[in-house]
Amino acid sequence: MRPLQKEIVEQFNVKPEIDPATETREIIDFMKDYVKNYTFIKSFVLGISGGQDSTLLGKLAQMAVDELNEEVEGGGYEFHALRLPYGKQNDEQDAIDAVEYIQPTVSATIDIQPNVNQSIASLKEAGYELTDFLEGNEKARERMKAQYAVAAVADGVVLGTDHPAEAITGFYTKFGDGAADLVPLFGLNKRQGKMLLEYLEAPEHLANKVPTADLEDDKPMLSDEEALGVSYKAIDDFLEGREVSDEDYETIIGWFKKTQHKRDLPYHRYNKPAYGDKQEE
Ligand SMILES: Nc1ncnc2c1ncn2[C@@H]1O[C@H](COP(=O)(O)OP(=O)(O)OC[C@H]2O[C@@H]([n+]3cccc(C(=O)O)c3)[C@H](O)[C@@H]2O)[C@@H](O)[C@H]1O
Numbered sequence: 001m002r003p004l005q006k007e008i009v010e011q012f013n014v015k016p017e018i019d020p021a022t023e024t025r026e027i028i029d030f031m032k033d034y035v036k037n038y039t040f041i042k043s044f045v046l047g048i049s050g051g052q053d054s055t056l057l058g059k060l061a062q063m064a065v066d067e068l069n070e071e072v073e074g075g076g077y078e079f080h081a082l083r084l085p086y087g088k089q090n091d092e093q094d095a096i097d098a099v100e101y102i103q104p105t106v107s108a109t110i111d112i113q114p115n116v117n118q119s120i121a122s123l124k125e126a127g128y129e130l131t132d133f134l135e136g137n138e139k140a141r142e143r144m145k146a147q148y149a150v151a152a153v154a155d156g157v158v159l160g161t162d163h164p165a166e167a168i169t170g171f172y173t174k175f176g177d178g179a180a181d182l183v184p185l186f187g188l189n190k191r192q193g194k195m196l197l198e199y200l201e202a203p204e205h206l207a208n209k210v211p212t213a214d215l216e217d218d219k220p221m222l223s224d225e226e227a228l229g230v231s232y233k234a235i236d237d238f239l240e241g242r243e244v245s246d247e248d249y250e251t252i253i254g255w256f257k258k259t260q261h262k263r264d265l266p267y268h269r270y271n272k273p274a275y276g277d278k279q280e281e
């Protein structure tokens with residue numbers, strides 16, 4: 001393994017092989033233990049898109065809540081599954097199917113379109129015109145706002161689906177879907193997440209769903225792999241410490257360096273970034 005790959009592999013805690021039952025148990029226990037340490041936390045909140053990651057984490061969150069309600073005197077724990085479409089979602093049925101599979105304590109739908117459009121209009125009036133790409137980030141940040149509002153009302157914490165196969169390329173909106181209180185899937189790469197979905201008997205079409213952010217109106221359902229220029233297979237191999245082609249290696253490292261700032265807290269004089277995208281390896 002090249003030295004930078006070794007360093008990154010150590011940072012992201014991806015195991016070369018997993019046992020889905022053990023990972024499932026550990027993730028649920030992590031969520032339960034966290035909640036048990038804080039008297040005020042009574043719920044988990046997560047946006048459900050119909051994609052692989054939120055289907056998996058939503059299911060695990062509901063399993064954790066069900067166990068908490070059995071084990072903790074007084075119970076009353078809830079999982080709030082939020083559908084957050086921008087108007088009508090392209091793959092709406094998948095989101096509906098995911099909620100049906102998860103069977104959350106509470107499910108709600110909040111249309112983010114009016115707020116996003118108002119935000120775009122206000123910025124435009126002030127002389128800042130967003131491109132279609134930037135409007136995508138606006139959508140992700142509006143979803144973040146909705147989830148934090150619900151968490152505040154429901155004495156909850158916001159879950160995030162960030163995991164190594166996404167974090168390594170920084171393929172999320174900073175302080176949008178990148179913002180969360182707990183990221184329980186951390187440690188799993190994309191294929192391992194899918195293994196857990198299969199272990200948990202998720203509907204096949206959701207476990208096999210092509211990963212997409214679906215944020216751009218001009219490029220509906222654009223796949224992550226097309227946007228990134230590298231396959232999840234290569235990213236997963238890289239994270240498991242396997243060899244990847246030179247081209248894939250360069251693409252992954254390029255994204256990794258460019259997005260280091262997203263994985264860190266805001267910088268100050270005493271804490272500067274470890275990597276810049278202009279630096280040679
Ligand atoms: N070197 C640096 N040091 C400190 N801060 C830096 C910086 N470079 C940029 N920044 C800041 O970061 C901002 C850019 O970051 P950001 O706003 O995130 O925007 P950006 O990384 O340009 O775009 C987000 C990407 O994530 C993808 N995404 C978003 C949401 C969900 C999903 C999904 O898979 O579901 C994917 C989306 O398709 C797009 O490709 C800049 O405007 C600047 O404020």
Ligand SMILES: Nc1ncnc2c1ncn2[C@@H]1O[C@H](COP(=O)(O)OP(=O)(O)OP(=O)(O)O)[C@@H](O)[C@H]1O
Pocket residue numbers: 046047048049050051052053054055082083084085086089143161166177209210211212213
């Ligand atoms: N339309 C949506 N409705 C509700 N939540 C959403 C929506 N789109 C994105 N999100 C939230 O943003 C998170 C990040 O999106 P991302 O696309 O990475 O994950 P995913 O859709 O769950 O899975 P995949 O990566 O396989 O597409 C989602 O897990 C979900 O919590």
Ligand SMILES: [Mg+2]
Pocket residue numbers: 049051052211212213214
């Ligand atoms: Mg998605």
